[in-house]
Amino acid sequence: MKATAGTIDLGEFEFENGESIPSLEVAYETYGEFEGDNAVLVCHALTGSAHVANRRLTDGESPVTGGQARAWWDDIVGPGKAVDTKEYYVVCTNVPGSCYGTTGPSSENPETGEPYGTDFPPVTVTDWTRAQREVLNELGVGRLHAVVGGSVGGMNVLEWGKLYPDDVRRLVPVATAARLDPQCLAIDAIARRSIMTDPNWNGGDYYGVSAEGGGSSDDSDGGEHPDHGLALARQLGHVMYLSKASMEQKFGRRAAGRDAAQDVFPSDPAAGFFPYRDVESYLDYQADKFVDRFDANSYLYLTRAMDNYDLAGGYDSDAAALAAFEGEALVISFTGDWHFTSEQSESLADAFREASVPVAHHVIDSDHGHDAFLVEPENVGPPVADFLSDGVEGRAVTDTAEDEDEGSDFAPVHTSLFS
Numbered sequence: 001m002k003a004t005a006g007t008i009d010l011g012e013f014e015f016e017n018g019e020s021i022p023s024l025e026v027a028y029e030t031y032g033e034f035e036g037d038n039a040v041l042v043c044h045a046l047t048g049s050a051h052v053a054n055r056r057l058t059d060g061e062s063p064v065t066g067g068q069a070r071a072w073w074d075d076i077v078g079p080g081k082a083v084d085t086k087e088y089y090v091v092c093t094n095v096p097g098s099c100y101g102t103t104g105p106s107s108e109n110p111e112t113g114e115p116y117g118t119d120f121p122p123v124t125v126t127d128w129t130r131a132q133r134e135v136l137n138e139l140g141v142g143r144l145h146a147v148v149g150g151s152v153g154g155m156n157v158l159e160w161g162k163l164y165p166d167d168v169r170r171l172v173p174v175a176t177a178a179r180l181d182p183q184c185l186a187i188d189a190i191a192r193r194s195i196m197t198d199p200n201w202n203g204g205d206y207y208g209v210s211a212e213g214g215g216s217s218d219d220s221d222g223g224e225h226p227d228h229g230l231a232l233a234r235q236l237g238h239v240m241y242l243s244k245a246s247m248e249q250k251f252g253r254r255a256a257g258r259d260a261a262q263d264v265f266p267s268d269p270a271a272g273f274f275p276y277r278d279v280e281s282y283l284d285y286q287a288d289k290f291v292d293r294f295d296a297n298s299y300l301y302l303t304r305a306m307d308n309y310d311l312a313g314g315y316d317s318d319a320a321a322l323a324a325f326e327g328e329a330l331v332i333s334f335t336g337d338w339h340f341t342s343e344q345s346e347s348l349a350d351a352f353r354e355a356s357v358p359v360a361h362h363v364i365d366s367d368h369g370h371d372a373f374l375v376e377p378e379n380v381g382p383p384v385a386d387f388l389s390d391g392v393e394g395r396a397v398t399d400t401a402e403d404e405d406e407g408s409d410f411a412p413v414h415t416s417l418f419s
Helices: 125-139 152-163 182-196 199-204 227-241 244-250 278-291 296-308 342-354 369-375 377-393
Strands: 003-009 025-031 039-043 089-093 144-150 168-174 328-334 359-364
Touching: 003 125, 025 125, 039 125, 039 152, 089 125, 125 152, 125 296, 144 152, 144 377, 152 168, 152 296, 168 377, 182 227, 182 296, 199 227, 199 296, 227 278, 227 296, 227 369, 244 278, 328 342, 328 369, 328 377, 342 359, 359 377, 369 377
Parallel strands: 039 089, 039 144, 144 168, 168 328, 328 359
Antiparallel strands: 003 025, 025 089
């Protein structure tokens, strides 16, 4: 599999709010050979990177993992997999505002020589989409065969159908919705407050300044980073990503033992009497890993972008926003996902139907919760592969709405991994 990785400098970039930065560098990876009409753009989720699939490095090339231990969708993207890199030219870019190679709050502002911090302009899903369009232009890619993505990456997919309806044939929004519901908005707000109330956040200016006046993210040059606040934010996120059933299956009420404790948070005075549970150990472990690889300001910016997204923004309805799109769509949801529910996905499918877009809503019966789109390749892969090949007529693509006129009754088409 031919693969490339790098950054593209888009030059001055104006964000949706009207502010500009002098240079926007976007990290990207490509896989496979471009043949003019076989390009597939994959959109990553909230804290993902351009490193969507494992790739063979050329001689002398340093490994590029986007700060992650492994490629985040390697079970779906690659030779012979659902998004087959022997057939498709796959592109994945890291979104503006992130900290995995694309310009964001932790990047150096060329006008000051210091990190942007909270002087970085607010970013939106529309900004992500426009930046992706410009990167594809630089790569010589015009019309896309498909855009695929999960979670907020699925919102990114929807924005392609809204913003560039003539530039893509097929849309695959997975485990997503046209907008976030109030419960998830509330949890995200608490997560951001956990960061901003950490004394080390310091108004977003925690990167430190060297004696020479240059910006640095090294703690030795300045104060501590807001690791406790970011850890709490990540723990809230993980609770959203799991379902009740999956948490019962993974952890129950089992005690983990004191040896399992992570040095993330101080213990409360009564901790020595009560058990330290498996679920606490899991959350502490995930938080500990996350603060080593992600930037707190980026987390603030990216969650704001997700929370603010509204497919109908600027239009009378979701259907009106999709009216100019003349391709096909496959919506995939999971029964155990309460972050983005199957009911929300069915509403999205209804919007495609109202816009006269051929669509299938494929509901997967899963206890894994929101994480299912990452951890169930055996259930996600077949409908994606068949839709990319044959559209809504693909043999594994099933519209599980029993009554398209009502658009509300639907049934899962796969059994649970835990059944």
